[in-house]
Amino acid sequence: MPIYQYRSEDGKLEETLHRSLEDRNLPVVVEGVTLKRVTVPERVFVLSGAEFQNQRDDVLAGYHRKECAEGSRFKSEFTKEQIKQIWSES
Numbered sequence: 315m316p317i318y319q320y321r322s323e324d325g326k327l328e329e330t331l332h333r334s335l336e337d338r339n340l341p342v343v344v345e346g347v348t349l350k351r352v353t354v355p356e357r358v359f360v361l362s363g364a365e366f367q368n369q370r371d372d373v374l375a376g377y378h379r380k381e382c383a384e385g386s387r388f389k390s391e392f393t394k395e396q397i398k399q400i401w402s403e404s
Contacts, residue, residue, distance in 0.1 A: 319356065320349035370401070 320329045320342050327347050342349045381388045390397070 319352040320344075321352050322347050322349050 316333065316335065316338065318331060318333050318338050320331060321327070327344065327349065329342065329344055329349055331342065339351055377390070392400075
């Protein structure tokens with residue numbers, strides 16, 4: 315079922331709801347306030363089940379792949395102290 319955004323006339327109350335195509339343009343009453351569908355949504359929802367990695371996890375995964383591929387031959391161009399210093403600053 316599609317997801318739509320609804321907003322009050324004064325813009326103070328917003329709701330995001332699952333509604334059928336037939337009912338999407340009908341007003342919604344929440345706590346006694348009538349909400350109308352936002353025809354141009356501010357956000358686009360994509361439900362894929364995927365998660366975003368943060369940069370730290372991405373870098374660590376890269377080091378892991380290199381270590382798995384090269385084994386004990388893998389040597390970073392940075393020292394352990396340099397890497398610790400960089401991560402402590404971020």
